[in-house]
Structure formats: structure tokens, C-alpha cells
Amino acid sequence: MLKAIEAYLALGRATGFAMLNAECLLKSFAAYATERGQTHVHAQTAIDWAARGPSVAQRDARLKAVCRFVRHVRVEDARHELPPANHFGARKTRRAPHIYSAAEIDRLIEAALRLRPKGGLRPRTYAALIALLSVTGLRISEALKLTVADLTRDGLLIRETKFRKTRLTPLHDTAAAGLEHYLARRRPCSEADPVFVDARGVPLRYIAVKESFDRLVSGAGIAPASRRRPRLHDLRHAFAVRVLQGGAEDRSRRHANMAALATYMGHVNIYATYWYLEATADLMRDVAVAGEAFFAEGRQS
Structure with missing residues (x-):
């Protein structure tokens, strides 16, 4: 079974998928099946192994990882049993997002410009970051990984992002001008430097950005439509x-x-x-x- 799993992982990686989670889960399952003296997937064994997950969502994810593998390997070896993918009955829930209005985004940027130290780099960095996220819908991880070299004439080069895809994101002239203005106010930087940095020139960390953004939401007087605070990801x-x-x-x-x-x-x-x-x-x-x-x-x- 482990040999078949390695072949499955290699094929997935060859087509552009990282397969990191699949590798971890499938090798764990293979070890569990081996303890039972099994060389092929048995549906009940897969269910028993998946049931070790601490939550319904994780049990569902574990079982579906095995199901995807079985659908692939059964083409050549029908002795592998396909477990029922919805055995645990998990349903993916979606938190209702806060759809920021144009006025709210303006207030967020104004609140960012009031950050301390007044006249320092931090206020300009957060204002530029929020503006960019609002007009491009970039994932925050994509924005934080941008380097100066990724700002091209044709737009932003988003490298090896989710699903290991690289894409070109065109920018409106005003957005491009805003980024250029921000970089011009920064200390001299090379093409390898990150676009968004803290006062020490170190790349911004997600946790720091999230904490600052949560404070900006309150400072901008943005009231949530529900009990939950509007999120950074809601800009997307x-x-x-x-x-x-x-x-x-x-x-x-x-x-x-x-x-x-x-x-x-x-x-x-x-x-x-x-x-x-x-x-x-x-x-x-x-x-x-x-x-x-x-x-x-x-x-x-």
C-alpha cells in the first residue's frame, strides 16, 4: 500500500499540488492498516482510522483523503475498497462575511494613517496594505510575500501561492501609483526586499497585521452586522x-x-x-x- 501511496503522491506533485497534508494522512493510514495486517484499503479500516480525528470535520477530512487515494488506485487494483465519503456527515459551514463599503474602507485607511509613530513608516505601510487588499482581493499571505521585483509594468506577480500557482494580477493605474508612492517614502530598497515591512525593515508578520487590523476596525467605528468582528479576510x-x-x-x-x-x-x-x-x-x-x-x-x- 505504501508503494501505491508514494506513486499517488508523486503524480499529484507532478501536476502542481504540494500534497503535504495528503502525505501525512495517507502514511498514517498505511501504518494503521499495516498493524491490522492489511495490504489494501478496507472500508471499515479506513472508517476506524478516520474516527480517531478529534472533531467531525477532521474525521471527515481524514476519510475523504483515503477516498481520493482509492479512486485513483482502483483503476489498476480493484481490491482496494472505496469507503463511503460522507460517512461522518460533516458539512462545511461558512461564516457570513462583512462586506466593507467604500466609506468603511476609507475610514480604515484614515485610521491606519493615524497609527503611531506619527509620520513614521508604520502608518503608511498599513494604509498601503489595506488599500491594496481592498482593490485587488489578494489573500493576505500573498500581499505579505510580495517583493519589490514582483511589481511589474503589467501588474503584480503573485508567485507560488495557494495550490502552487503563479499568476499575474493587473493593477489599475491609481493602485500602481499608490504602491509606487509608498515605496518612494520608504528607505532605499532592492528588488529582493519585501514590499511591506515594519520599522526595522523586517517583513510584516500575519499575526501582527491581524492584531493591528482588529484595532483599526474598532478605531474606524465599523459596526459588525452580526456578533462577530469584521475580519481582515473579509476584504477579499x-x-x-x-x-x-x-x-x-x-x-x-x-x-x-x-x-x-x-x-x-x-x-x-x-x-x-x-x-x-x-x-x-x-x-x-x-x-x-x-x-x-x-x-x-x-x-x-
Whole structure:
């Protein structure tokens, strides 16, 4: 079984996937099966092993990792049993995002510019970072890994990000000018230097950015729509919604716009992009108008 697992992992890596989590889980399962004297996957053994996970979500993830492996290996060896993928009945839940308005983003940037030390690098760094996230929908990890060399004439070069993909993210002229202005105010830097740094010139750490952002949300007077505080990651949700709201009015172009948005955001498929959308008042108004026009057209014909 371990030999088959190694071949499966090698194929996945050859097609661009890191397979780190799959490797950890499958080798753990192989060791568990070996203790039972089994050389092929048995459905009940896979369920028993997966049940060792501390939560329903983790048990579900463990079992589905085995299922993916079995679907691959059964093509050549039908002796492997395919476990029922939904045995644990886990359902992925989605926390409702806070869709920042343009006014709220402005207040966040203004609050960042008031950070201490006044006139220092920190206020400008956080203002530039929040502005960039709001107009590009970048993952925070992608923004923090940017180097000066990644700022090209054609946009931002996002290297080896999630799913080990590299993509080019075009920037509006105003966004490019904002980044250039920020870098001009910084100390001299080489192309290998990170774009966003702290006062010591060290790359910003995610935990520091998150803690500062949470304080900025409070300082900007942004009230959450629910009991949960608006998150840094919600800027990515807000970007996706804003793009959809500002898309072409021609409904025949909506599919092309969604495909372009998925590519721009670095998604493997369009379903991941749907995860970022939220039913805002403006979007629901557009849906209502489109529906009324559709039924009116049907009545006339």
C-alpha cells in the first residue's frame, strides 16, 4: 500500500499540488492498516482510522483523503475498497462575511494613517496594505510575500501561492501609483526586499497585521452586522462582491466576468469564487430587476 501511496503522491506533485497534508494522512493510514495486517484499503479500516480525528470535520477530512487515494488506485487494483465519503456527515459551514463599503474602507485607511509613530513608516505601510487588499482581493499571505521585483509594468506577480500557482494580477493605474508612492517614502530598497515591512525593515508578520487590523476596525467605528468582528479576510469577500456589482449590465457577459474573476483571484475553479460572494442589497436588487425583465419578456411573447 505504501508503494501505491508514494506513486499517488508523486503524480499529484507532478501536476502542481504540494500534497503535504495528503502525505501525512495517507502514511498514517498505511501504518494503521499495516498493524491490522492489511495490504489494501478496507472500508471499515479506513472508517476506524478516520474516527480517531478529534472533531467531525477532521474525521471527515481524514476519510475523504483515503477516498481520493482509492479512486485513483482502483483503476489498476480493484481490491482496494472505496469507503463511503460522507460517512461522518460533516458539512462545511461558512461564516457570513462583512462586506466593507467604500466609506468603511476609507475610514480604515484614515485610521491606519493615524497609527503611531506619527509620520513614521508604520502608518503608511498599513494604509498601503489595506488599500491594496481592498482593490485587488489578494489573500493576505500573498500581499505579505510580495517583493519589490514582483511589481511589474503589467501588474503584480503573485508567485507560488495557494495550490502552487503563479499568476499575474493587473493593477489599475491609481493602485500602481499608490504602491509606487509608498515605496518612494520608504528607505532605499532592492528588488529582493519585501514590499511591506515594519520599522526595522523586517517583513510584516500575519499575526501582527491581524492584531493591528482588529484595532483599526474598532478605531474606524465599523459596526459588525452580526456578533462577530469584521475580519481582515473579509476584504477579499468585499472585493469579489464589488466586482460582481460593477460588472457589465449585459447578462450574457456575466459568465465570462465570473470566469475572469476566478482567474484574477487565483482560484482553481469557479466554485471557490462563489464561496466569496454574498447576497447584498445591491445584488438582490439586480436579481429582482433581471427576474422582472425575464417574466415581462415571457408575457409579451
